Amino acid sequence: MSLNQLSTDAENQPQQWQQGNLVEIVIDDLSDTGDGVGRFEERVVFVPDTVPGDRILARLIRVKPKYAYGKLYEILERSPHRRRPSCIVADKCGGCQWQSVAYEYQLKAKFNQVVQAIERIGGFTNPPVDPVLAAPEALGYRNKATYPLSRSAEGQVQAGYYQKGTHQLINLNQCPVQDERLNPLLKEIKQDIYNRGWSIYNETRHQGRLRHLGLRIGRRTGEMLLTLVVTDWTLQELETQAQEWLDRYPKLVGVSLNLNAKATNTIFGEKTRCIAGEAYLVEQFAGLEFQMLPTTFFQVNTEAAEALLEVIKLQLNLQGQEVLVDAYCGIGTLSLPLASQVKQVIGLEVQAAAVEQARFNAWRNNIENATFQLGSVEKALPALTIKPDVVLLDPPRQGCDRTVIDALIATKPQKIVYVSCKPATLARDLKLLCSDGNYELVRVQSADFFPQTSHVECAAFLELVGN
Incomplete structure (x- = not known):
């Protein structure tokens, strides 16, 4: 559940709906920021450190006409999904939000988060979203x-x-x-x-x-x-x-x-x-050796990233003759393992150090059909002189600039794979890519790169209509 789903029209509030009051609520959802979500007098209350199924007393600390933020005061009845945190400071530290939530329920909540974003922001009906790939390890995973x-x-x-x-x-x-x-x-x-x-x-x-x-x-x-x-x-x-x-x-x-x-x-x-x-x-x-500097961007969950890459390989079903463009390519983490299955890889990246490392990583692994260009994707993608068959997108959390979306629609690659760590911006961009009828969303596969947090990684697969 997200705040953009809630109306903030002013109205008269009951006496109970005031800052500082204690209210009894049942938590029935988790928000995309990790807070538990319950309702009091049909109004939404966000309460950190709670688990769906908890019946609690919460103190209202910030009150709006249609929703409020509360602080956990007392657990009256524990949820069956509640677990003892692995960290002694889990209730204080801001690094994790969900150490009290059973891992199976974390996966369910992330699945719901992705579906809701694609339906409500993307405008898709019954989107083809697969269950979230569980992380091989729910603890001790960060590299x-x-x-x-x-x-x-x-x-x-x-x-x-x-x-x-x-x-x-x-x-x-x-x-x-x-x-x-x-x-x-x-x-x-x-x-x-x-x-x-x-x-x-x-x-x-x-x-x-x-x-x-x-x-x-x-x-x-x-x-x-x-x-x-x-x-x-x-x-x-x-x-x-x-x-x-x-x-x-x-x-x-x-x-x-x-x-x-x-x-x-x-x-x-x-x-x-x-x-x-x-x-x-x-x-x-993924069977290759990568050189990484202290500041190199690399997915923090190595094993989960490999699992998602395997899904990408299988879904693309590459035949060896494709030109693959890897936009926001970084050090070539996703495209170099695909290089053996395509004719040519072209990486686009704005960070000079990352481009240098990508080139070195290609050389280190004897990959000769991959080239990497320095420049922003916004400028480099429209300027390509070769038509890509497949475009792999892995943009920052804010998603793609509109010029990138327009370049994709104009270029019309046969397949697009959009990897994202933020379902909301992914959904926004999928709506733009599919709105003119040129592309069809055929699959969304999420993977849990970030257990114990509310974050989730997604790979969305689009195919050119009439392909």
């Missing part, structure tokens, strides 16, 4: 984590995620959704930073050097990278400490600094320096 740093009142170095709705850091020594091999580094590196006396960035005063601790691991190779995000390059005895980390952790292959001196919520800056070891790790994905 990358980037933690903000702070200091406690006692001066200890803290790393973790922000408390829900705040910038109050919840300190973690381990995280149940990240690869468990990263947990020792999370705990011990904080102590090393404290011992070195390195200053921690204060976002209010914009003072201090260390902003974030980044950890990345190759799920198959076990190779790890450690990255410190800093406001300047100067950290006393950094090279000595970096070598100590390499000696202590045999699978740690590189230590880097990333420079971000801007007063921004963006984690990484544009410049990265390798301090010790290698600047990259090597991972095995």
Whole structure:
């Protein structure tokens, strides 16, 4: 359920429908932001940390004419779908929303989220949405984590995620959704930073050097990278400490600094320096080897991404003569494994470092029919001189620019695969692609890349009408 489904017309409110009041409700749904959804006097109430089937008391903390936000006050009757969280700070940490929700129900909620978006935003009736592919592992799956740093009142170095709705850091020594091999580094590196006396960035005063601790691991190779995000390059005895980390952790292959001196919520800056070891790790994905830098975009759930890629391969049923364009190609994660099944791969990517890595990854795997072009998809796709048979789209969360949609409609590739991590923008763009009758939505396959959260990955398959 989404807020855009709710009317906000003003009307007289009953006495009970006031901020601060306690109301008894039964939770019957989960919103696309992860909150439980119930109703009081036919009005919708969003309550975090609740599970469908819970009967609760909630305190109204923000009241609108047709809906309100509440805070869980007491569970009167527990849902059969409620589970004990794996994390001791799950009720505070903003990293996960659904650790209290049974995994089977998480999959059901994500399926409903996708169907509702495609029906209500996309305008499709009975869309061909398949059940969500379950993640091979519901915990310990993340191959990358980037933690903000702070200091406690006692001066200890803290790393973790922000408390829900705040910038109050919840300190973690381990995280149940990240690869468990990263947990020792999370705990011990904080102590090393404290011992070195390195200053921690204060976002209010914009003072201090260390902003974030980044950890990345190759799920198959076990190779790890450690990255410190800093406001300047100067950290006393950094090279000595970096070598100590390499000696202590045999699978740690590189230590880097990333420079971000801007007063921004963006984690990484544009410049990265390798301090010790290698600047990259090597991972095995879909039978190929990929080189990844600390700032490389790569799906955080390696195994779930491979499962979705297998669906894409089977659905496309490539015959070996196709020209495949991979828009927003990154380092070639999705298109390089498909290269052996097509005549030619053309990757389009706006990030220069990603293009360089994609080219290197093609060379590393002896793939000679893949080329990668630097430039925005908005400009590069309409400028292509060769007609694609298949276009693979994997845009950012905000979806495709209208110029990309128009270029696809004008070019008329036989098949389009649209991969998205946000059902709402996926549905919006599918409506545009299918509205003129040129394309038919033949399948939507979701995959759970993000267990314990409300996020879901989708692959939508479109075919040219009359193909």
